[in-house]
Amino acid sequence: MTMKPTNTRRLLLGSLALALVAALAFVALRTGPLAPVKVQVTAVKTGRVTPEIFGIGQVEARRSWLVGPTVAGRVRSVQVDVGDTVRPGQALAEMDPVDLDQRLAALDASLARAQSARQAAEAQVGDAMARRALAAANFKRNQDLARQNFISGAALEARSQEVASANAGLQAAQANLGGSAQDITRLRAERAALAQQRGNLRLVAPAAALVASRDAEGGSTVVAGQAVLRLVDPASLWVKLRVDQGRSAGLAPGLAARIALRSRPGEVLPGQVVRVEPLADSVTEERLAMVALDALPAGVSVGEMAEVTLALPATPEGLLLPNAALQQHQGATGVWRLQDGGLRFVPVVAGVQGLDGTVQVTGPKDGGLREGDTVVLYSQKALQPDARISVVEQLAPPAGAAK
Template identity: 25%
Template sequence: MKILHQLQKYGPRRLTSWLLVGTLSATLLAGCGDKQPPEKNTKQTEKAHPTAKDEANSASGKQEGNDTEKLLTLSAEESQKAGIKLQTLELEERSEQLLVTASIQANQDRLAHVGPRVPGRIVKVNANLGDMVKPGQSLAMLDSIELGEARSSYIQAASEVAVTQAGFERAKRLQADNIIPEKEYLRARAEHEKSRASLRAASDKLRMMGVDPEKLTGSIFSLAAPFTGTVIEKKAVLGELATPDQLLFTVADLSTLWIESDLFEKDLGKVKVGAQATVTVSAYPGEVFKGRLTYISSTMNKETRTIKARVEVPNPDGKLKPEMFANAAINTTGASAKALIVPENAVLLLQGQPTVFVAEKGGFESRAVVVGERTQGYAVLKSGVVAGESVVVSGAYALKARLLKSQIGDAD
């Protein structure tokens, strides 16, 4: 009723103005009240949005944690079980190399085919394939009729020498006392000289048959090894008749082998005799055998336009075998450069990136590298590591498996 009375007294416009003033006053009073809740909201906002310093500390801590995770630590027993071996990186001279395929052959200067000089039946075989033999060692025993006849002639000649020598000495004494004429003395001396000549002929015949007259007993003789080596071929069969045109054994000194290859005509000017070379075979991946270029042929094959060449390689452990296929890298006459070189199996792929494991801070760190030339089981590291660092060259696959296992565990 009061509002209706005011509306009739002052009119609608005046009453609307009063209502606006009342609303504005209520709003101002609300703004001047307690301000604690907005302060609380401010603190919540600060926690939701950390400062730049907090972000830096957090990033630093995270990076440090990643470095720790990347470092693999193994106990001494685990390292030994994994076969971990390290190599300290050094700058090595690396020459340009000519790569050729080759085959391994026995050293022809230390190879002997052994057979009888006279026909004989094999009565005993003393050596087998693969046996190591020494000079003079018996390979087989043979019984020869011809040798028996030659020995009989030798014995007869030796007897005649003994008889004629006694007669000559007697004639010499008698002639000195003028008991017999000089003619008798000269005849006795001639007979003695003749018998001696027959003995020498019989002895030489036995030696040509390959036996020592002083050591021969009966008609059985021995085939002896000419030098220290290995029996790489055997055709001697007990009871068979062997003839001079048969080769019963082949003995080779395998301590040094020949690596024979063909050089193309365009490469002839790049190499020279005496150049260092390395040889690899598929039987021993990652292992390199060092040798030297010892021969380049003086003639060229007109059909293939290649020249025969030979690398001589020491083989003290006997790992290389004749007739193996090989790859040879011969140092050329070009300039050399220094590089960091590791065995090729030290470089692994992690997430498609060539990687090596570096010993650091009591553990092993996976390090991405850039690999250059790969040849003869070795790889050149162009970046990612420096000289003086120790790289895992054996057992890297075990470290890779351990690293991948730890990453799978973190993902879970």
């Protein structure tokens, strides 16, 4: 008995339909929305975390000087240039004295005149003393004559008046002498003050230093306190470090530092925190610290940027996980642990974290994490306790992601 063509066609179509349904089911279960979530896993380890503080800073000079005039004026000349090394007391620049030299000459003339006036006053004192001595001698002789009735009383009174006049003349001469001495003292003080002003117009180096900047040229007008030159001590360079306040726990003097200058990206220079500033920057929310280099390399520029890493003391041994393994589920922080072929969310408390992303965690004693447990590191999408998973070596980047 032969099968009719109609039945054969029906069986063929049914087989094709079953194959298509099986293929669709396979695709849905393997690559569609019902496919298992691909995850990358890692093992819980035991160890110590060496926390570190990272920050950006710039090279500054601990000792620097802004050299400028104490009064407003015009710069006459600048005798050094940027990069020059200067010694203490070396002339750096000079201000225009304007009329200070003429005023000094006028005071010198006034001082000479006052000294001449003093000499005249001394001569007057000598003359007054001689007049008083003569008047006293005449008065004494007339007293003897009056006792012998050789002269009248009126003549004796006239001699007495001469003595009084001589005493008054002597007092006036002595007063003039004292006044001339005070004039000389005043003029000398005025001249010394003017000479000090004249000397301040000559700008000199306060210490051995390096000329860092030249802020004014000859002919420029500057105000009092404005810098003409900036000097730095090249042996006192350090890094002014800025650290995020939220990551600055443990920042203290004495911490060892690794410094990478922008001009030396492949070289790590050792250093140490020497000071933590008591005032933080409230605008940028950063704390400030000063880091000194153990050995200052040649060619370091003031203002150069630097990357600084500070090492804190290591923590006691504990469970370690990559920070990427920590997930949020129902408002709690924890990890997804592979258990009996499924997933279980284990709450944990994150502790100290290192710059490499390793974080120390603690959890409940019963049912918590143990060394060697396998937890999810990365997943294609958010996980649920009943989610089907497929463990892969490494998750492929999303389509269209930059390579």
